[in-house]
Amino acid sequence: MFEKLRKADIKVYESMKKELRRQQRNIELIASENIVSLPVMEAMGSHLTNKYAEGYSGHRYYGGCEYIDEIETLAVERLKKLFGCEHANVQPHSGANANIGVYFAILKPGDKVMGMNLSQGGHLTHGSPANISGQYFEFTEYGIIKENGLIDYENVRKIAHEVKPKLIVAGASAYPREINFKIFRHIADEVGALLMVDMAHIAGLVAAGLHNNPCEVADFVTSTTHKTLRGPRGGIILCKKEYASKIDKAIFPGTQGGPLEHIIAAKAVCFKEALSQEFKEYQKQTIKNCKILASELINRNFNLLTEGSDNHLILLDLTNKNITGKQAEIRLDEAYITANKNAIPFDPNGALITSGIRIGTPAITTRGMVEEDMVIIAKAIDLCLTYNEIDNARKLVVELTEKYKIYDEYKLME
Ligand code: DSN
Numbered sequence: 001m002f003e004k005l006r007k008a009d010i011k012v013y014e015s016m017k018k019e020l021r022r023q024q025r026n027i028e029l030i031a032s033e034n035i036v037s038l039p040v041m042e043a044m045g046s047h048l049t050n051k052y053a054e055g056y057s058g059h060r061y062y063g064g065c066e067y068i069d070e071i072e073t074l075a076v077e078r079l080k081k082l083f084g085c086e087h088a089n090v091q092p093h094s095g096a097n098a099n100i101g102v103y104f105a106i107l108k109p110g111d112k113v114m115g116m117n118l119s120q121g122g123h124l125t126h127g128s129p130a131n132i133s134g135q136y137f138e139f140t141e142y143g144i145i146k147e148n149g150l151i152d153y154e155n156v157r158k159i160a161h162e163v164k165p166k167l168i169v170a171g172a173s174a175y176p177r178e179i180n181f182k183i184f185r186h187i188a189d190e191v192g193a194l195l196m197v198d199m200a201h202i203a204g205l206v207a208a209g210l211h212n213n214p215c216e217v218a219d220f221v222t223s224t225t226h227k228t229l230r231g232p233r234g235g236i237i238l239c240k241k242e243y244a245s246k247i248d249k250a251i252f253p254g255t256q257g258g259p260l261e262h263i264i265a266a267k268a269v270c271f272k273e274a275l276s277q278e279f280k281e282y283q284k285q286t287i288k289n290c291k292i293l294a295s296e297l298i299n300r301n302f303n304l305l306t307e308g309s310d311n312h313l314i315l316l317d318l319t320n321k322n323i324t325g326k327q328a329e330i331r332l333d334e335a336y337i338t339a340n341k342n343a344i345p346f347d348p349n350g351a352l353i354t355s356g357i358r359i360g361t362p363a364i365t366t367r368g369m370v371e372e373d374m375v376i377i378a379k380a381i382d383l384c385l386t387y388n389e390i391d392n393a394r395k396l397v398v399e400l401t402e403k404y405k406i407y408d409e410y411k412l413m414e
Contacts, residue, residue: 001412017413024406027377027397028367029332029339031313031360032173032201034230035367037273038410040266044232048262056248071265078271079236082207085215087244090267091251091259092235095200095224099125100132101237102196102220103167105250109136112165114156114193117141119343119351121175123198140165144175144345149306151175153183160191170214171198171222174342174358176309178211185217196220202311204228204362207274208283211311219243228286228312228362230279231270234263282365286312289361292371296378300386305344305356313360317344321385325354331384332357335393336401337377357385367404376400 006013023035048068054061057069057076072090079088092098107113115126115133120143124131127139140163142156160168170184181197188195197214203223205211214221221238225231239247252259273279287310294308297316305315318328325341332339342358349355359381364373376396383393 001410013413020407020413025398025401026336026338027380027401028363029337029359029361029377031358031362032224032227033360034227034362035406036226036230036232036266036270038407040230040232040269040273043266043269044262046262046265048265049260051261052258053261054252054258056252068261071261071268072259075264075268075271078268078275079238082271082274083213083215083221083238085221085238086241087239087247089237089239089247089251090234090264091256092222092237093256093260093263094233095198095222095235096125097251097256098222098224098235098237099123099169099196099198101247101250101255102222102239103133103137104254105243105246106194106220107137107166110138111167112138112140112163113167113169114140114142114159114163114165115169116151116172116175117143119347120144120345121172123171123173123200126169126171126198146346149345150177151179153180153187156184157187157190160187160193164191165193167194167196169196169198170218171200173201174313174315175201176304176311176313176315177306178310181212181214181217194219196222198222200224201227201313204230204274204279204283205287205311208280210280210283210287220247225267225270228283229270229274230282230362230366231274232263232266234260234267236267285370286361286365288371289365289369289374290314292374293359293361293378296375297381300378300382302382302385312362313358315342315344316357316359317355318357318385319344319348319355323385324349325356326352328357328385331388331390332381334390335380335384336397337380337384337393364404367406369400369404373400373404 052062053068057073075090076088116122127134145152168188195218197218200223226233290309303317329341339359341354342356343354344356380393380396383389
């Protein structure tokens with residue numbers, strides 16, 4: 001594979017090769033990353049990128065879309081089956097575009113919305129002042145209970161009654177516990193608000209039936225397709241039938257032009273994979289691995305937000321380890337462990353330095369790692385962050401990544 005590229009553009013080829021080696025050499029603990037299958041990659045890297053297909057299946061603004069229609073219809077139908085939803089749009093180029101699409105469909109500039117505070121687990125597109133969401137709409141933040149790190153549902157209710165928002169956004173990027181979407185539905189109903197759930201992080205767990213399904217209660221559900229769902233980089237919107245036309249118009253022509261049909265084909269492949277029993281077993285193992293990693297880290301005197309995890313991610317509070325999140329990220333990287341610094345709630349070090357590290361098990365579980373490997377990973381993290389023994393940690397990492405190769409059987413790049 002990639003032989004033509006090697007001959008045509010050695011610079012790009014060499015950088016891609018180095019990145020593949022990095023992915024093979026490192027333990028990937030970024031909670032929002034995963035490793036796609038070769039069929040997903042093949043669909044992404046295909047001739048479908050040649051085709052313009054503005055519009056939707058059966059109603060395109062270009063000729064020659066009959067096979068594109070087959071593919072996009074397949075993606076939509078599989079997605080509806082996967083999450084049991086009434087309507088699906090597979091065209092958003094990303095999770096951020098999916099969120100903006102929902103806002104554009106139902107809000108006017110200046111409308112009141114509620115979203116989770118970014119430093120307490122939310123996402124930029126849930127009303128951060130740095131994001132279009134925070135600049136065009138009047139967001140009020142809710143957050144967690146300082147003492148236990150759990151979402152403060154009572155405070156969400158109180159704020160909702162005060163603010164009377166048109167829309168409540170639920171969902172998080174760094175929250176290690178199951179979110180009770182039914183409570184959000186009750187609160188939204190009490191104040192006459194619409195409910196949107198951004199399930200990007202947990203979509204794979206929801207698909208496998210291991211997390212309550214927001215499609216049962218929310219008016220709109222958005223997601224990326226590349227995190228726990230293990231598909232190509234992209235976004236989706238699911239909604240009730242009554243909003244189908246508004247949502248479709250908000251994506252095209254509202255906020256996007258031509259859909260990326262090569263990515264939509266890869267989404268269709270990903271949804272087929274996600275409907276399989278093997279995928280359910282993978283998600284179970286992802287959660288199992290996360291629980292073991294959490295308890296091993298607690299045994300090594302690490303503080304975890306909420307003291308554990310129900311899902312695929314852990315948020316480490318490093319304030320007892322005399323190291324910032326930024327320093328920890330660098331030190332882990334030196335030992336070939338990839339993770340990201342993350343603000344902890346009420347972080348004294350701010351968003352650029354931070355006092356936390358977010359880690360997740362989706363990618364290492366795809367790689368085949370199991371419980372006993374989590375013990376080794378916890379030991380390597382401890383060697384880095386508590387004892388600053390980078391060389392010893394790196395040895396443990398290299399042994400593990402040699403054992404669990406990625407794409408090895410495909411000989412992607414020699
Ligand atoms: N940037 C993603 C994450 O890492 O969680 C969220 O979109």
